[in-house]
Structure formats: C-alpha cells, structure tokens
Amino acid sequence: MAILSLQGASKSFGALKVTDDVSFDLAPGEALGIIGPNGAGKSTLFNLITGNLRPDAGRVMLDERDITAETPMQRCASGIGRSFQIPQPFDHLTVYENLLVAARFGGGLSGAAAPAVCMDILQRTGLSALADRKAGGLPLLNRKRLELARALATRPRVILLDEIAGGLTDAECVDLVATIRAIHAEGTAIIWIEHVLHALTSVVTRLIALNFGRVLMSGTPEEVMASPQVQEIYLGIEA
Template structure:
C-alpha cells in the first residue's frame, strides 16, 4: 500500500510549548487512520500543519510522494487534501447548498453544472438536502458539523481529514455517519479521523495512532491500541493498575 500522505519529523512549537514533536506517520492509499489523544494533545494542530493553515517549524509533509511542506493551504486543497473543522467555519451569509458549491467549484475545480450535481448528491448523502436553501449562519451545531463534512466531501479530496464530527450525535445519527464514511472509503478516499467517540472510530478505521503532548506515543491495530496499558493510562487518564 503506497503512502498517500506522509509526515516525516514534523515539528511545531508555540514558544516553549511543543505542539508537534518529531511527528512521523503515514497514511496508505485507501486507508482509514484514527487519531486519539487527550484534549490539548495537539491533534487539531497536527491537522492545521497538514492542511497548511499553520506553517511547520521543521520536518516534511508529502502528499502522494510530492513535498507539500511549503505549499499554501489553498494549493493543498486543490491537490486533494480537504478537512472538516472541529469548530465549524461555515460561510454564514450563504446557504448550505452554496457552502457546498464553494468547495465543488474552488477545491474540486468543477464547472458549475457538474458542481451542482455533486453538491446535491453529497447533501443528500449527509442528510442536509432538506435544508439546502437555509442560511448556514442560522444552523444548529449539529447541522454545522454535518455541513463541515459535506463541504469537505464536495472538494473531492483524495485525503479527507475529519476533526471530531461524531460528538453529540444520537445512536441512529452516528450509525448513518459511519455508513457515510465507510461509503466514502469504498470510493477510494483515504481518511484521517480525529475522534473522541471511540466506538464510531473503531467501526471505521484500520489503524490507530495516539498523540499526547504533540508526540505520537502509540500506533497500531485499533483493538490492541485501545487495550494497551500505556493508552489506558494516558488517554483515559486512569492508572491501569489502580
């Protein structure tokens, strides 16, 4: 499995606080990778570094073998890297459909007619079609999160970075989210997913990495990782032998 996304020794510090400490990992083509770690561990920061909204202090990021470390965020998106924001960032004065349309025309570079078809399809799959003409500024948090996913999908990414999209969903909604994401995987999209709702994560991902204080502290098969002493201690915040 060739790596589609690769981080090699990525460094980032805000003053004395290191938020990405020599991070190296890779994502295989078509793979789904889960990322867990306590609050403030640097998971979202890592997404900011990968998508280019934050510059790295050192190390390299490669997309399909190409060094994108110095690329601006917009170029990385056009090259196939799309994300959802943990704190939703909707275009408030535009409708849900228009939000998706931005991604389809700018990120995916589609012509208007193709973009319209893609947006309608994605909104249907993410359960937002009914509200297509609603202004994004007036949505509930849950709807905003769904819009984050829909918009990222409309950018037609090769690698989709999802940042905590399952929080606050009902069981039924969570199931349909898992179906949607597994559906995306079947179309060949590679996924990195930061999530605290572990059971949702485990239903999708092939592999898990654990981040704490900006460092990758564990990596491997999801069940094995979840059962390991180290992860229980650091991620769940309980002493394994207490």
C-alpha cells in the same frame, strides 16, 4: 506508495513543543484514527497537514511530493480536504450555496459540473431536503453534515475529520458514522481525530495515540486500546 506522509514533523509555540518529531504514512484508501488527551497536539497535526501552520522541522508529502511550502489553497486543490471541530459554514448562504463555493474554489469545478457534484453530495450526506436552508439556522447534526459535505465538494482524495462526532446524541452519531463509512467505501482516505471512541473504532483500521505531541503508539484499534500506557494516559485507568 503512501498517499500522504509526515516525516519528522515538529512545531513549537515559544517554549511549548506541541508536535514533536511525528512521522507516519497514510495508504491510499486507508482510514486512520488519531487519539490523545486534550493538548496532545492533534489539531496542530491537522493544521500542519493542511498548511494552516508550517512545521519548524520535518516535511509533509503528498504522493511522494514535498508540499511543506504549499498554501492551504494549493493543498486543497491537490486533494486534501478537511472538516473543523467547530463547524464554520458561511451562515448567510444556503446549504447548497456553501457546497457550490467549495466545489468551485476548492474543487476547481466550473459550468454545469459544479452543480451536479453538489446535488450528488447533498444526497449522499442526507442534506437534500435542506438545500435551500440558510446554514446559520441548522441544528448541530446538520451543521456537522454540512462540514463533511463541504469537504467532499472539494473532491478530496484525503479527508481530515476533526472531532466530527463530538456533541451528537448516540442516534445522531450512528447516522453520521454510516455516512462516513460510505465515503470511505468509495475509496477516500480518511484521517479522523475523535474522542467518541465507539464511532472512531467502527470505521478506522489503524490508530495512532499521541501524548505531549509525540507518537505514543500505533497499531490496530484493538492493540492500541489494550495498551496500559494508552489506558492510563487517555482513559485515566491506572496501569
């Protein structure tokens, strides 16, 4: 049984069709990567999954339940968490306070349970030493870590990562990928949009390539990256 499914999802903005009849299943605990050139519809796809956008056609299913009409808050409470390509913490709050807000309002935790979960996530994401630091003053790597930590604080069963490795140095990328691998090993299903391919393919077991809002190809990372169509469209290599 799939934990998450998109069934014929389509979305247009005026005459521009940004998501065109996209369907796929995500198995429990699977790590799925999504690639494609800029403008391929990747972020729109995430917004359809999280409820920030409603599809013009098609359905979003969670545990075989239709959640297409549910709000982002309802979907978060049901177990869909996400990070954003541009980190969006509450800058005036500390790192710990950012997690506490996510745990209480996204994860539905109260009393002593919320602080305990937050302290555990701080440890797992390498942010313990920065717990009392204001989020607005963090460098990029730690803002990315905080995006991941806030998503985890909502207690997701599926976590959506939107170009979380973008803008990092190689060493920072290795660090962050190790954290993502550990999260996946604990059983959390992942859908990851990424342009840093070596980071993505070191974690995911399946890739979907998008182009002009449509699924171009789906398969193992090796199969997809060996496709002449994918190489031409995504990597600029002439087929």
